[in-house]
Amino acid sequence: MMKLWLAKEGYHVVEAESGEAAIRLARDQRPDLIIMDIMMPGMNGLDATHRIREHQALRKTPIVAVSAYGADEYRAIALAAGCDEYVSTPFEPSALNELIKSLLTTRASTNLNALQTDSDH
Secondary structure (H helix, E strand, O other), X not given: OHHHHHHHOOOOOOOOOOHHXXXXXXXXXXXXXXXXXXXXXXXXXXXXXXXXHOOHHHOOOOEEEEEOOOOHHHHHHHHHHOOOEEEEOOOOHHHHHHHHHHHHHHHHHHHHHHHXXXXXX
């Protein structure tokens, strides 16, 4: 359902069926943003996030954890694992879209600042 909504909003979506597949796809595809389900078959989303963050090229890629668990403790656990944000389901699609746009804008700004810094040398 989320994949269809994201595609309808104009995002190119690549879907992983497990934590292991998410790591592999993240390394191969280098996405602009990752939406990580916490509960996946095999390796869970938090462990996958931690492993994704081990790759230099993916350390600044925004990761949004998504889970049916709404408790604040799960948000803290997701952020500690390396996620940038946590969204509990059900969620308002417009709120997720605003979050995605905000994270992508922040990432683009950070990348631009890094390029400017590098070109100054």
